[in-house]
Amino acid sequence: MKYIKIKAFKLFFLIALTVGYSFSYAQTERPKLIIGIVVDQMRMEYLYRYDPYFSNKGFKRLIKDGFLYSNMHYNYVPTHTAPGHASIYTGTTPVNHGIMGNSWYNRERKKKMYCTEDDTVSPLGTPAQESEGKMSPKNLQSTTITDELKLSTNFRGKVFGVSMKDRGAILPAGHFADRAYWLSDNGNFISSTFYGKDFPAWVNTYNLEKKYMKYINEGWNLFRDKSLYKESLSDNNSYEMMSFTADQKAVFPYNLKEAYDKQGAKVLKSTPFTSDMIVDFAKELIVREDLGKDADTDFLALSFSATDVISHMTSPRSMETQDTYMRLDENIADLLSFLDAKIGKNNYLLFLTADHSGAENPLYLNDNGYEVASIDYKEVTKKLKDFSVQTFGKDFIETYSTQNIYLNEDAITSSGKNPNEIIEKLVSYVESFPWVKRVYTEAQILSANPTDEHASMIFRGYDKTQNGQLYVLLKPAYMEYMKEGTTHGASYTYDTHVPALFYGWKIHHGISHKKQVITEIAPTLSQKVQITFPNSTSAQVLNEILE
Template identity: 45%
Template sequence: MKQSILLGVLSLLFIQCISVKQKVKSTPKKTTETSEQTSATSKPKLVVGIVVDQMRYDYLTRFESKYGNGGFMRMIKEGYNCKNTHYNYIPTYTGPGHASVYTGTTPENHGIIANDWYDKFIKKSVYCAFDDRYASVGVEGEWAGKMSPHRMLTTTVTDQLRLDTQQRGKVIGIAIKDRGAVLPAGHAANGAYWFYGKDKGNWITSTYYTNELPTWVQKFNAADEAEKYLTTWNTLYDINSYTESDKDASSYEGSFKGKANAAFPYDLANLKDENGGFDILKATAYGNSLTTDFAIAAIQGESLGKDNDTDFLAVSFSSTDYVGHRFGVNSKEIEDTYLRLDKDLERLFATLDAEVGQGNYTIFLTADHAAVHVPSYLQDLKIPAGYFENRPFKKHLEDFLNTTYGSDQLIENISSGQIFLNHTEIKRLNLSATAIENALQRELLTHNQISKVYTRTAFLNSEFTHGIAATLQRGFNQKRSGDVCFVLDIATIPYSRTGSTHGSGFNYDTHVPLLFYGHGIQQGETLQRIKITDIAPTISALLEISFPNAATGNPIEMVLKN
């Protein structure tokens, strides 16, 4: 009996212990722990996408000792540095670059095959962002605002954000170049703004977005913010300390009209009348400063990052491209431009800290392409390089086809390394387009400045998986591209003998920076090869939204927390 009672008591105690344990397991964590979990898994209030036009990766390392702690180095030290990021298609131009960053795919799919290209259906050249169905807003009777993203065939990560948030998440695009604002902002953006340098130097837009400039833009323009930069452009620091670049006023640099040489200082107020008015700012470091001013005004004017739906600010710094084209990638001017851009980034990041809150926003920074060293400079160092002449090249091909097929009208257009055949003439003469492609391929390979040639027939019948052939094919759009694609020798460009350019599939054009920073981003770095098309899927994964509808890239998992 006593044993029975004892067993009963022990059973009750055991049941109570089990019950207490279950209660302990089901008790919510402390409030602080719950907040930490929410913070770690919630979405950022604002994403800022930064594209620096024509930025080589080595600008991060060449000028590192002169950067401060609040711009590039803040992102590098506290964020994630993808040190081996490349464009994976040809051609590496501004329009295709911006489209590829934001769509997560290449021209093969998004259709922006160049900045301008020959439209074989309407028989004329078209611009990647021009749209005559719309009017300029902010400037009267000018073509400058007649822009839209209609030639971009796929969605962007910014479009997907608008779709996912039922249009509550705002998307704003900003750049001095119209295409640098329009393409990243996507099809469904709340607004895109670009710089119009004639007259007063205002920021404008298109009726695609709105019929009237928002109050904050009107206020910015009315303040004549561009006027303060029509000053003397001199180096930020002692020019003798700029040991990371070539001598000032070298023979490899272009200059402004009205100035005998390319040497600091530049009196912009006196030079502006001969250089497009306020447009002169585009080719100086101050163009980036003005862009930063306007981006800060947008953050405040649009109340970005102020509610529970993620907003997106797409900013492109265009002046780095203008400076690179004019002065070259090894100039004192390009060094000063990046040192000043570093200060502008610090200002922008400080504004984000104050307006959105540190830890509440995510930034990525990359480039739309890089650039080649000035070939004449390389030649003087005995490094293989050269210049390609377009007009005699076209005349040679016309003569060849006339001799071979009895007509010099078989080519409609040559542009961006592509030859567009005249299929009406081919049909009239009852010729084979494939035979002409093959004949041109054989002839082009005899040219001493052309290294590779591929035909439309080859791209339609084969899938190339590596090398230049694969990068060409990713840039080849079946409807929009030409019939024969050719690749110039390394460091050979169709350009002036001063200044730098881009467009190839070689490392000097494809290798760009890629930095991530802020909410949801790990700290670290990698030398693993990353594709530019991986950016949009990475941001999509961070935001837990659908990938852009034709994305071919993959999320960079090592960048993301959790």
């Protein structure tokens, strides 16, 4: 009897050990490759508006077989490209990760700075100008999901970033990336010595092939028949400033050869063809760097910037914008097909979102009865300086940038005047502007009432060592920009609302209309592949992706 009990115990122990081992193995199961896609200035409604013109192999495939968050939002301002990419990948906002804009005036340094500038590194890959390659992620203060993947695999997992814009490649790839590549004005993919002194021979060979010349020679004409562009305004309208040469109007077709002869390959950065170039280069990179080929998960961060550049110049209602998204749909289809063949249909995890959305052109809205306008920030700066001199006898305005008013604190101190009185009068004056909703002081921002949505969003994008002492909140639909085209940066839904799609490895089909925030993507991915959270994230997750 005792012998039977001992055998039974041993059998139970072995079963428990086997189950425990299996459970442990399942806990560390990961995809071979993660693909992160950020589409610059993509509005959620584009997935609906352009749906009839998409194929079944691009965006529609992601929606049909993946999970869509249709009510995803940014939870801070400014809603710009660099902080957008940083927030997606760190799972936190500028108050923590430190990327306050694309470029911004730094109060502590008393000068303007660029998000990825780094004078300690040198360019690699033969850029048009040396300054294009003096870039790194050193200004990013938090770790990214890509950083944590490197750490979790003891640096065996490979991480790469690719984009037309340096910030779109560098910030997602993080501090520990194997390499980030971005597009020089001369058409070359370049990098910097931050990632190592040697530049891959295959990239040099790729650059020498100048594959982009086929786009130059063909020019930019409509991708589909003109009758299909019913979601857009007429080709020739007053809300666009698209122009490749001085005598060229913002209408199709665009003669890129003529522009190339005058400007060189830089002309490509104002066309949808940089998206083709990104996909083509990404496919080459996957093969050359053996991504997704071993037991350690790799990560490829891609950013498509043509959508942003073209909407900036032509607005969200242009035929150029619609054409760009119809072409991007084909790019997505091409990439998915390639991943199916090279990595395996169920071996990669892909997510797609945007770094911000985009506003309607104010002139277009005004022409249709909504009394709004574009504001010239230079005129605002002049008004502020003139008011200061007239009211206080001295110019106390250091600068005005991205709706931040920077005060010259040294000048105020030496004048002997009461700083609070100066701030109070400035606030009262700026709030008298017809396009201003409210002015928030530094004290109000740092003690933001959580019930004040705009104040909370300003706080999450604010750093007292870098931002101004006052923040100017514009009324809805007003923007500081030119009369043509559009921009972004506001705390209103037209700039915060973006799509978020998850597809592939262990992702089930579904859709959620519940409001979510962009900083939930990185911690969700961390939980999904069971690695450490980025170090500044609030760790709020998207539960549907983890089910």
